[in-house]
Amino acid sequence: MLRTLHSEWGKTWSVRAPWICLAATVVLVLATASSLANDFLHGASIGEVPEGATMPLMDAVGPALLLGQVGFAAFAMLLVTSEYSTGEIRSTLRARPDRGTVVAAKGAIAAASGAAVGAVSGAGAALVARLVLGDALAEPPAPYLEVALRSAALLAVAGVLVVAVGTLLRSAAATLSAAFVLLLGTLVLPAGASRWFPGEAASTLLSGDGDPYTAPVGLLVVAAWAAVLLGLALWTIQRRDA
Amino acid sequence: MSKRYGGTLAVDGLSAVVGPGRVTGLLGPNGAGKSTALRVLLGLDRPTSGCALVDGRRYADLADPLHTVGAHLDARSVHPGRSARDHLLALARSNRIAARRVGEVLEQVGLAAVARRRIGTYSLGMGQRLGIAAALLGDPGILVFDEPVNGLDTDGVRWIRGLLRGLADEGRTVLVSSHLMAEMHQTADHVVVLGRGRKLADCATEELADRADDTVVLRSPDPDAAERLRAALPAAAVTAARHDPGELHVTGADERQVGEAAHGRGVVVHHLARRPSTLEAGYLRLVGDDIEYAGRPSAPEGS
Numbered sequence: 361m362l363r364t365l366h367s368e369w370g371k372t373w374s375v376r377a378p379w380i381c382l383a384a385t386v387v388l389v390l391a392t393a394s395s396l397a398n399d400f401l402h403g404a405s406i407g408e409v410p411e412g413a414t415m416p417l418m419d420a421v422g423p424a425l426l427l428g429q430v431g432f433a434a435f436a437m438l439l440v441t442s443e444y445s446t447g448e449i450r451s452t453l454r455a456r457p458d459r460g461t462v463v464a465a466k467g468a469i470a471a472a473s474g475a476a477v478g479a480v481s482g483a484g485a486a487l488v489a490r491l492v493l494g495d496a497l498a499e500p501p502a503p504y505l506e507v508a509l510r511s512a513a514l515l516a517v518a519g520v521l522v523v524a525v526g527t528l529l530r531s532a533a534a535t536l537s538a539a540f541v542l543l544l545g546t547l548v549l550p551a552g553a554s555r556w557f558p559g560e561a562a563s564t565l566l567s568g569d570g571d572p573y574t575a576p577v578g579l580l581v582v583a584a585w586a587a588v589l590l591g592l593a594l595w596t597i598q599r600r601d602a
Numbered sequence: 603m604s605k606r607y608g609g610t611l612a613v614d615g616l617s618a619v620v621g622p623g624r625v626t627g628l629l630g631p632n633g634a635g636k637s638t639a640l641r642v643l644l645g646l647d648r649p650t651s652g653c654a655l656v657d658g659r660r661y662a663d664l665a666d667p668l669h670t671v672g673a674h675l676d677a678r679s680v681h682p683g684r685s686a687r688d689h690l691l692a693l694a695r696s697n698r699i700a701a702r703r704v705g706e707v708l709e710q711v712g713l714a715a716v717a718r719r720r721i722g723t724y725s726l727g728m729g730q731r732l733g734i735a736a737a738l739l740g741d742p743g744i745l746v747f748d749e750p751v752n753g754l755d756t757d758g759v760r761w762i763r764g765l766l767r768g769l770a771d772e773g774r775t776v777l778v779s780s781h782l783m784a785e786m787h788q789t790a791d792h793v794v795v796l797g798r799g800r801k802l803a804d805c806a807t808e809e810l811a812d813r814a815d816d817t818v819v820l821r822s823p824d825p826d827a828a829e830r831l832r833a834a835l836p837a838a839a840v841t842a843a844r845h846d847p848g849e850l851h852v853t854g855a856d857e858r859q860v861g862e863a864a865h866g867r868g869v870v871v872h873h874l875a876r877r878p879s880t881l882e883a884g885y886l887r888l889v890g891d892d893i894e895y896a897g898r899p900s901a902p903e904g905s
Contacts, residue, residue: 367696374688375681442681450646450679451689451736455696457645457662602646 385431392424393485440526470519482511524589603652627790668740677729682722726753783882834863
């Protein structure tokens with residue numbers, strides 16, 4: 361497993377696209393958080409928002425990270441789909457015929473990268489939102505460490521989920537649209553149903569407002585989806601022709 | 603071993619042993635099942651029935667397969683955005699191969715100078731060389747190449763020929779699929795011919811080539827040489843070459859019989875030899891039978 365991880369790690373960073381996807385994810389999260397905070401200030405200035413109202417930090421940071429999942433999904437997707445689109449998978453599986461190990465290594469890289477980029481973009485978004493909101497920030501704001509931990513956990517688990525979907529679908533376009541539907545699209549489901557899907561669960565994990573369940577449960581719901589899909593992916597790749 | 607894709611039986615009960623110390627050519631027309639057989643052998647596809655074993659084990663059961671089997675299937679099993687060096691380094695790491703081997707094989711295939719360039723900028727020939735470098739990386743005892751000379755210039759073709767011979771002479775097992783018969787005639791010691799998924803021949807290269815032509819060519823300045831030979835060899839057919847009436851083609855007699863007949867009848871002989879047989883002719887005769895069979899209305903569809 362360790363040498364497969366070492367090999368996959370080297371592969372990941374020796375092409376350009378992953379770097380671009382991660383940079384784009386951070387920019388997307390920071391820009392969205394700043395834009396949401398600014399919208400609130402604008403609403404206050406034109407009287408849409410009552411005088412003296414304040415914005416909770418996570419109202420700006422949470423939606424920004426939900427959107428950021430899609431940018432990060434592009435990164436996690438590429439770990440698998442670029443193998444199939446280029447034909448590299450034939451080299452990879454000849455070198456490591458224990459295919460489950462390859463998928464597990466890619467999942468681990470997606471999780472580690474998700475944790476890193478989640479922590480950076482979560483803390484960064486919190487900083488930007490604080491700077492933009494100033495006095496309009498609701499007290500007490502969530503500490504940086506907590507925001508960073510929540511967003512790191514979310515992107516780590518979402519990364520594994522996307523690697524699993526990519527392994528099942530193999531096509532980049534299909535994987536990205538499936539990831540979009542799972543991670544964000546399920547937010548539009550009726551409240552009773554959506555709580556069991558990754559969209560609502562991720563939102564609850566980030567906001568930590570206890571509705572409909574606590575943040576750790578939200579993380580567990582996303583993780584359960586990731587685990588089931590990963591199990592399916594491992595089962596499938598062992599049996600499928602490369 | 604058999605392999606079915608949906609309704610198509612790509613390999614149909616193929617059974618063959620590829621031995622060490624020689625170059626074995628895997629020949630056959632498009633759709634004959636060559637690539638499928640190699641994909642099953644290398645653990646990429648699962649056989650529908652039977653199995654393919656490498657040193658007595660399934661490929662998937664090899665712990666670090668690059669030390670046992672090196673393969674080059676096509677120049678598109680790589681990420682074009684990565685450098686050759688990084689591509690080989692990832693393969694080396696995955697199979698516990700020392701990083702210095704990467705430099706060695708790049709040197710060996712002549713890509714050392716462009717090792718840090720993106721693979722996408724390589725020519726087809728350079729891509730082939732990279733694939734061969736990857737196959738040699740683990741210093742394996744078994745090498746499998748699918749159409750390795752495609753896209754190579756004359757120099758590259760000669761290089762591959764020498765490389766394959768050298769690998770076999772070192773006692774390694776070398777399996778090469780190709781549709782270039784002249785090339786295979788020069789390189790392969792042994793051939794396995796596939797047609798519509800079945801094995802049509804499994805023999806020494808010369809044996810398949812020898813089946814091709816039993817014509818003896820004789821050149822004589824005597825204008826009545828043909829008549830005299832016909833009289834001496836009633837069982838044989840003697841015809842004059844279209845482009846040169848002095849060149850006679852004899853079938854139905856070997857060069858010893860023709861030579862003795864010419865001597866007996868006092869025919870002056872300037873040249874006497876069996877026409878050089880080609881692997882291509884032997885192959886076409888073999889595969890041609892198969893294509894005729896396939897063309898019968900009652901034959902199943904697809905290939």
